[in-house]
Amino acid sequence: MVFIKSLNKNIWPFYVAPKEDELFTSWFYRMSLECGIRPIPFSNSCFGRDTPFWNRDIDFIIPKKIIQIVLKYTPLNKEEVINMSLQKYSGLAFENLKLNSHNFNVNPIGVKHRKRKQYGLVYCPSCINDNYFRISWRLQTSIFCVKCKKRLIDRCFKCNEPISFYRINFGRKKRMNEFLFFCSNCGADLRKVNIQEITLSELLYQNFIDTTIRLGYNHVSNYSFSYIKVLLMLSSKVKTSSDLNQFKINFQEKYNIKIEGKREMFYLTSIEDKRKILVKVNEMLMGWPETFFKVYRLKKFNNSNLVDNIDKMPYWVYFNLKFKS
Ligand SMILES: [Zn+2]
Ligand SMILES: [Zn+2]
Numbered sequence: 001m002v003f004i005k006s007l008n009k010n011i012w013p014f015y016v017a018p019k020e021d022e023l024f025t026s027w028f029y030r031m032s033l034e035c036g037i038r039p040i041p042f043s044n045s046c047f048g049r050d051t052p053f054w055n056r057d058i059d060f061i062i063p064k065k066i067i068q069i070v071l072k073y074t075p076l077n078k079e080e081v082i083n084m085s086l087q088k089y090s091g092l093a094f095e096n097l098k099l100n101s102h103n104f105n106v107n108p109i110g111v112k113h114r115k116r117k118q119y120g121l122v123y124c125p126s127c128i129n130d131n132y133f134r135i136s137w138r139l140q141t142s143i144f145c146v147k148c149k150k151r152l153i154d155r156c157f158k159c160n161e162p163i164s165f166y167r168i169n170f171g172r173k174k175r176m177n178e179f180l181f182f183c184s185n186c187g188a189d190l191r192k193v194n195i196q197e198i199t200l201s202e203l204l205y206q207n208f209i210d211t212t213i214r215l216g217y218n219h220v221s222n223y224s225f226s227y228i229k230v231l232l233m234l235s236s237k238v239k240t241s242s243d244l245n246q247f248k249i250n251f252q253e254k255y256n257i258k259i260e261g262k263r264e265m266f267y268l269t270s271i272e273d274k275r276k277i278l279v280k281v282n283e284m285l286m287g288w289p290e291t292f293f294k295v296y297r298l299k300k301f302n303n304s305n306l307v308d309n310i311d312k313m314p315y316w317v318y319f320n321l322k323f324k325s
Pocket of ligand 2: 156157158159160161183184185186187188
């Protein structure tokens with residue numbers, strides 16, 4: 001411990017400041033490297049062995065006990081700590097977060113013991129060179145990097161395993177690795193993945209979504225989370241419905257795409273599959289309601305093909321379906 005007079009407290013002897021939009025676990029991992037201690041012994045010594053850390057989704061909602069300890073031993077304030085979790089996007093990318101239930105727009109990482117079973121953490125092959133993971137990379141609507149004009153990647157290009165950077169320094173015998181851009185399973189350099197250039201419509205999609213989240217609204221809806229909820233609901237309808245669903249048939253015809261119906265939930269599908277659907281559904285919603293009605297009126301269908309319960313839809317959708325269709 002080191003006493004810092006201006007803060008009037010003892011803090012951990014080594015400290016690295018969180019980077020822009022950095023995930024809590026990414027920052028904490030870098031802290032462990034700074035202190036020269038492997039991440040598991042480091043979390044054990046900071047929070048105690050009985051505090052679950054790597055075997056739960058800490059970045060979702062940081063438990064109070066962990067926040068208190070971080071506040072006690074670092075120069076960070078409470079808001080800065082909370083803003084390293086997905087809570088930062090509450091009221092913007094989604095309405096609010098609920099523990100143990102399905103959350104719109106958050107990619108599940110599928111924690112099983114200390115392993116990740118789902119492809120819920122994605123990365124940009126260029127931005128990852130900055131050696132940290134972003135919070136926005138946990139959002140389902142994040143599929144491209146506007147800055148680098150690149151596709152985001154949801155797995156190791158060599159061994160297909162989910163991204164689990166915190167496992168890179170597992171095993172006491174290996175030398176400590178200070179970089180987070182390696183696959184913890186096969187050691188591949190994740191920056192070296194070959195990816196296609198993004199198209200203009202893909203760039204427009206991500207620009208529109210990022211701006212909507214930043215502003216908290218767009219020209220379609222007064223609330224960004226309401227827009228995103230509908231975007232994800234309709235995308236899910238397109239993905240999971242049978243090939244006989246008339247909305248899906250109309251949508252595919254209008255946007256000239258073919259989407260294989262799978263029972264797999266939309267939020268668990270690969271980023272490749274999400275990409276195809278989200279960009280087109282967003283295109284349809286951006287011109288709301290005219291572009292939507294072009295799909296809607298292509299061949300008549302019952303609203304149950306579109307939404308399970310029309311009463312649960314936000315008013316801007318409900319109003320158009322009820323009175324204008
Ligand atoms: Zn990037
Ligand atoms: Zn790998």
